Amino acid sequence: xxxQLLRDTGARTALMVERSGQMLATVxxxxxxxxxxxxxxxxxxxSANDQLARMLGENEFGALFHxxxxxxxxxxxxxxxxxxxxxxxxxxxxxxxKLRVRGAVTDLTALxxxxxxxxxxxxxxxxxxxxxxxxEIDRLFGA
Amino acid sequence: MSLINYxxxxxxxxxxxxxxxxxxxxxxxxxxxxxxxxxAKGKLISLATETERTLFFDFLPVDxxxxxxxxxxxHLYTVPGQVYYNASRKLILKGVDGVVFVADSQVERMExxxxxxxxxxxxxxxxxxxxxxxxxxxxxxxxxxxxxxPIRELQESLNPGWPIEDPAKHxxxxxxxxxxxxxxxxxxxxxxxxxxxxxGVAVQGVGVFDTLRTISKRVLKALG
Ligand SMILES: Nc1nc2c(ncn2[C@@H]2O[C@H](COP(=O)(O)OP(=O)(O)OP(=O)(O)O)[C@@H](O)[C@H]2O)c(=O)[nH]1
Ligand SMILES: [Mg+2]
Numbered sequence: 004x005x006x007q008l009l010r011d012t013g014a015r016t017a018l019m020v021e022r023s024g025q026m027l028a029t030v031x032x033x034x035x036x037x038x039x040x041x042x043x044x045x046x047x048x049x050s051a052n053d054q055l056a057r058m059l060g061e062n063e064f065g066a067l068f069h070x071x072x073x074x075x076x077x078x079x080x081x082x083x084x085x086x087x088x089x090x091x092x093x094x095x096x097x098x099x100x101k102l103r104v105r106g107a108v109t110d111l112t113a114l115x116x117x118x119x120x121x122x123x124x125x126x127x128x129x130x131x132x133x134x135x136x137x138x139e140i141d142r143l144f145g146a
Numbered sequence: 147m148s149l150i151n152y153x154x155x156x157x158x159x160x161x162x163x164x165x166x167x168x169x170x171x172x173x174x175x176x177x178x179x180x181x182x183x184x185x186a187k188g189k190l191i192s193l194a195t196e197t198e199r200t201l202f203f204d205f206l207p208v209d210x211x212x213x214x215x216x217x218x219x220x221h222l223y224t225v226p227g228q229v230y231y232n233a234s235r236k237l238i239l240k241g242v243d244g245v246v247f248v249a250d251s252q253v254e255r256m257e258x259x260x261x262x263x264x265x266x267x268x269x270x271x272x273x274x275x276x277x278x279x280x281x282x283x284x285x286x287x288x289x290x291x292x293x294x295x296p297i298r299e300l301q302e303s304l305n306p307g308w309p310i311e312d313p314a315k316h317x318x319x320x321x322x323x324x325x326x327x328x329x330x331x332x333x334x335x336x337x338x339x340x341x342x343x344x345x346g347v348a349v350q351g352v353g354v355f356d357t358l359r360t361i362s363k364r365v366l367k368a369l370g
Contacts, residue, residue: 023241
């Protein structure tokens, strides 16, 4: 679905970021930046703008656009849980990106809603995970 | 709230350092960043003012590595402590798995500590989270200063504990970090639970990893 979006728009990279700041997926050209940091900033950016929208009496902005001289970002909400980020340059236009993202968001929303509905609400990790994790914490953070 | 992602087999936990302005939250993250093995840490991102006061947040990802098939990672955040940044502070709490409250031990900061603690409770409630059920620890920072209040006073004000309803939990739990003291105890017929607390001198790194170790273990325990 995201590959299709990139082909349709000529954008370079599409990323899916969870609202709490975790990267879920990257498609297309592998970005050169630190993607953990990128995801955290994207989520913060989106949530700050959410609040701004509410101050205006809007429910949300739904999408954000950051324009650079060469590279630009288009961010769109998916199911209020995930943010779709499209990275594009001057080889395409905002209008085209916007149009295609709108379509992709509809499909992704359906997909994620189904996914969230199916997800076990209290997933369990394997027995023994905790013991191993505690050992690792002691090793890394000094016992 | 931790994201256990079965598809990518990842566990990401969000730890938030909260507390009054200038209490030492950013200093905690800076020390962790400096000392953690290079392979385990990501970039430290600080969205700060020109005078190094936190404006939105600091962010540091720390990787525990792959444990029983799960790539396990902590995302450490600080909030801006200054009172008027409450909107940002509240945003950062979204999706939190564990809270570290960094108190400023100085006697004259007691009011600010209390205000920040009240603000933490309020913001958690507004998100629909229950602080008494979430992994939570307190760090009494700036113990090196001559005007630091006695720990007993700080504990009474900032860590009075809450009553435990569940009778199954009515048994004493010694505080592993404070010999002779208890995290769960009976007082006048009521069972009280306190959160773990640590003495810190964050500028020198004292107490920083004790705090981090305890909160991260508690967060992982809460997953299970
Ligand atoms: N004496 C002493 N100073 C400390 C200690 N920890 C931090 N400081 C100093 O206190 C000042 C504020 O520390 P920060 O870590 O920036 O405080 P903060 O809690 O992040 O503040 P905000 O970002 O405004 O919320 C800095 O000058 C630190 O060097 C400590 O243990 N002892
Ligand atoms: Mg700070």
